[in-house]
Amino acid sequence: MxxxxxxxxxxxxxxxxxxxxxxxxxxxxxxxxxxxxxxxxxxxxxxxxxxxxxxxxxxxxxxxxxxxxxPGINDSHLHGSWLGALWPDTVFGAMGGQGDAVAFEGDPHDAAPAAPLITSAGEARAAILRAGRLAASLGITSYTEPGLGPGEDAGATGCFGQLVLDEYRALAAERALTARVTVLMLFGVLDGPSELGSFTARLNATVRETGQPDWLRIAGVKIFADGIPPMLQAWTHRSYPDGSSGDLLVAGADIAEREASLRQMISAAHLAGFQVGVHATGDRSIEVVADAVAHAQAAAPAELRHYVIHGDLVARETLSAMARLDMGLNVQAGIAVLTAPWLAGVLGEEAAADAWPVAEALAAGVSLSLSSDAPVLSPDWREGIAAADAWMGAPAPGAEEERMLALLHAYTVAPARQDGAEAWKGSLEPGKVADxxxxxxxxxxxxxxxxxxxxxxxxxxxxxxxxxxxxxxxx
Ligand SMILES: [Zn+2]
Known part of the structure; x- marks a missing residue:
């Protein structure tokens, strides 16, 4: 044809x-x-x-x-500057490698180095360009920097502050990027708390124009709803061994206030025309995120492609709500494969078996994007597809091709949709960019x-x- x-x-x-x-x-x-x-x-x-x-x-x-x-691969959750500064090391590599039964030492994002990896514009530039060369060698033509901004200006790695965003802007202006970059702003701390007052102030102060929207687009904001299950931080209807049920990371005197602040952040970002990517792993926090998006959409409908990042314990009913709300789910199958034993250790085998419901998300009609979270994992999407296939279990006989196509879509078409860019990238069609x-x-x-x-x-x-x-x- x-x-x-x-x-x-x-x-x-x-x-x-x-x-x-x-x-x-x-x-x-x-x-x-x-x-x-x-x-x-x-x-x-x-x-x-x-x-x-x-x-x-x-x-x-x-x-x-x-x-x-x-079509070119779109790694829809890849920390480019951090990857460029750290590679060939990865966080899971440092934690004991491919699925070794090492003790879980903490949130992978929290692997703070002794000294910041990036301290100057020159180092930021070198890291971004290095990540670009690595991406090109893997066929990655687009990626999302999930969290850059003032919240991390004093961050331990130096990889996520304004300095890095400024260097992306400079490289885009010079037409020196070799991959198209989507940015989520970060108004709080990566993997840490955020506070409603400073969130709103920073939201209003953000200049999103880049001059090169096809190469660098400041799409929205990353919000950390909760931590991760192995750290007993995912906010869940289940119980951890110590009787706790996790919590929200958003600042507030009690859980009700924290939930209200999270809802207000989502609503404020939505009203300001920002896409919202929420780091959420617990079933309860994801429920709240979906409900907050429902309210925001009811008040002011907009096609902003809000999405849940990680989504470890997402409930089946929430997946249906997300599909109705046109919300995406961004999953790292390699993290599922590597950390499922830790999840089982704190919430039981049944919870682990229900976690990261990739096939169910697809069946529910949720736009599923797969990503690496590099340098947490290697940015190699081929390994990501292998991990997703392993996590999903063997396809029905005769459905192997359908499975591979679905996984390729999750690295191309679906993330283009996450970027709001499906009209011009993500598939090879006349008039679309030749990536x-x-x-x-x-x-x-x-x-x-x-x-x-x-x-x-x-x-x-x-x-x-x-x-x-x-x-x-x-x-
Ligand atoms: Zn990440």
Whole structure:
């Protein structure tokens, strides 16, 4: 099937990839053997014969030889500056690695270094650029910085303050970013408390204009509702071994006041036109978040794509409410796989088995985005897909392809929706940006567990090649 907005007066394509398996991941499920790119946009996804007329003297033609093309990966929760400063270390790596039975030492975000990792604009720039090179090498063409702002100006890592945001602004103005970045502002402390008065003041003081909205978009605000279950901090209807049920992180004299403040923060951000991403893990806190969004939407309907981050203990009824409210769920399957034993240790096996209901969220119609939370985990989305597949359990016989497509959607189409950008990115369609990845093999022909072995050969952002494996091997 040919999808094209070809205009003969527009001249030849700058880039053509042909002779492979092109997965457009569009609503029609378009598959082709070739894709053509002109002026940063997809011109056509179709057959080799269909792209032939678009090949001119100046066209770079890449022979896929059976390799695959998919839309660029959007890691919708990735701490870029922190990753760039820390890599190749990751927080889970430092905690004992891939699922070793180490004692849980604390919230992964709280792995405070002895000295700040970033103390100057130069160090911020170097970290962002390093994360960009790493992202390009993995096929990541968009990511969300989930929390940068004044709340972390005195933070222990130095990775989340205004300094870092200013450097993103500078790099965007210089057109020096190689991935499109969405930012959630942070008005409180990362993984810590926030206070309604300063939240509202900082909300009102935020300048969101970046001058390069396709490359750097300050979309909204991150709010920390609660901590995480292994620390007995997720606010839940269940009971921890010590009889407690967790709490909210938002400041307040008692739980009622903390809940009221959380609701007011969500409502204030919504009214100001900010997307709200809430770090919420307990069933109770997620219930409150969904209800606060329901009230905000009833008072002033707006398509802001609010979403829950992590969502460990989200209840099935809350998933239905989230779907009705057009709320997203942003899950890190690798964290589920690694921390489920700790969760079982504090809330029991049944709670662990019910946690991170990825399949149920999809079935309920919630827009599910998968992400790495890097450098908590490695930013390798191929490992993220393998982990999600493992977490979901084996698909029904014959549903393997459907499973892989759903997981690829959760790294492309769904996060574009989270970004409010599905009209121009997330799938390979004529007129959308040419953000794409060449994989050494068609992901629909490999088991998810084997996807991490499929090499990323080429990454294109905005029609420009930002990574080539062959060149990287030589260089
Ligand atoms: Zn995070």
């Amino acid at each position: 040919q999808r094209s907005n070809r205009d003969e007066t527009d001249g030849p394509a700058e880039l053509v990839l042909r002779g492979g398996a092109v997965l457009a991941l569009d609503a029609a499920g378009t598959r082709g053997t070739a894709v053509a790119v002109r002026r940063g946009r997809v011109v056509l996804v179709g057959s080799d014969a269909e792209v032939q007329p678009l090949i001119g003297a100046g066209t770079r033609v890449i022979e896929l030889d059976g390799r695959a093309v998919i 794409l990845v060449v994989l050494a093999a068609d992901p629909l022909t490999v088991a998810p567990a084997e996807l991490p072995d499929v090499a990323v050969d080429l990454t294109v952002v905005d029609g420009e090649v930002v990574f080539e494996r062959e060149a990287a091997l030589v260089g």
